[in-house]
Amino acid sequence: MKFNELTEYESYVIEGKGTERPFTGIYYQNTDAGAYLCKKCNAPLYRSADKFDAHCGWPSFDDEIEGAVKRTTDADGRRTEITCAQCGAHLGHVFVGEGFTSKNTRHCVNSVSLNFLPETQK
Numbered sequence: 001m002k003f004n005e006l007t008e009y010e011s012y013v014i015e016g017k018g019t020e021r022p023f024t025g026i027y028y029q030n031t032d033a034g035a036y037l038c039k040k041c042n043a044p045l046y047r048s049a050d051k052f053d054a055h056c057g058w059p060s061f062d063d064e065i066e067g068a069v070k071r072t073t074d075a076d077g078r079r080t081e082i083t084c085a086q087c088g089a090h091l092g093h094v095f096v097g098e099g100f101t102s103k104n105t106r107h108c109v110n111s112v113s114l115n116f117l118p119e120t121q122k
Helices: 008-014
Strands: 034-038 044-047 069-073 080-084 090-096 105-109 114-118
Touching: 069 090
Parallel strands: none
Antiparallel strands: 034 044, 034 114, 069 080, 080 090, 090 105
16 A cells, blocks of 8 residues: 655654644635545545534544544543544544534544545546
8 A cells, every 4th residue: 555655743643643733724614525535545534525514623524435434442431533444544533422413423533634635626
């Protein structure tokens, strides 16, 4: 598998399981149609149709592309980490039961973990 070259900051978040500051990510307010890909390996992760504004400071999705995201309970047992199922890149965390959408799920994703492919370029 070929991986994209990451900057030091991207590596901190994606490989070191860091978190970008809220309301700073490039995709937080993106409303364009398209797909969100893993920054590390380009695997498709999310569709823009599943993105919503949770007012949390990070891009939020209520569903992933089937089989694209792996869920793992954090070591403290309080949160569920989400990673790219293909390469293991840290994406963020998923929360269930908040009631933002009918799917009742919020994937809270670091923009730095994503690349966006506009629908016109698919």
